[in-house]
Amino acid sequence: MSASGVQQTVADMVSPFLDREGFELVDVEYVSEGGNRFLRVYVDKEGGIDIDECGRVSEYLSEQLDQNDPIPDAYILEVSSPGAERPLKKPEDFRRAVGKDVYITTYEPIEGMKEFEGPLVAYDGETVTVKAGKKGKAKDVTFGADRIASARLTIIF
Incomplete structure (x- = not known):
């Protein structure tokens, strides 16, 4: 099997x-x-x-x-337990994670990046918005959920 x-x-x-x-x-x-x-x-x-x-x-x-x-x-x-950095796989995982810090990788670059770390600003079932980038220069990046290779909650120090 x-x-x-x-x-x-x-x-x-x-x-x-x-x-x-x-x-x-x-x-x-x-x-x-x-x-x-x-x-x-x-x-x-x-x-x-x-x-x-x-x-x-x-x-x-x-x-x-x-x-x-x-x-x-x-x-x-x-x-x-999945731990503090639990994976986000199902739509309900993403909905619960809105407002929390996430780490998302994508299959191909979006706005020149394949890694996005920061607060999950929004999720509507089809797209995600992450506030990504360096502090002071972070911006909202929105992309299709189908472009996500992996996603998890993260702890940012």
């Missing part, structure tokens, strides 16, 4: 449990690192998720994976 197939299968498997618990599925990764395969599941909830809650998700998912055995290879299961 492809990595994207594993990710979708795991998302479908864990989502009913997360919905019952009031948790949100942030992301699923199935990657190979250092000769090992890792299945990483990132979960969150309003106000943040704690280690005991991650443990409950891990136990549930581990049982489901053992029963259904959708992944033929050996892997290490990790369930965790």
Whole structure:
């Protein structure tokens, strides 16, 4: 099964449990690192998720994976919070991030830049506006959400 197939299968498997618990599925990764395969599941909830809650998700998912055995290879299961610099993937992630500092990369340069760091000024479902640039020279840059290669919250010091 492809990595994207594993990710979708795991998302479908864990989502009913997360919905019952009031948790949100942030992301699923199935990657190979250092000769090992890792299945990483990132979960969150309003106000943040704690280690005991991650443990409950891990136990549930581990049982489901053992029963259904959708992944033929050996892997290490990790369930965790997405952290302070959580990825922005879904439209609701971007909506919640308006007014917060973000780090966005694009597939090709926009106004000569491929990296944008600063407050997310607006998101309307199709475009994003980021106040990007050096302090004192920052300006609003608007571009299509389909041009985003990756996006996450960031902490700017």
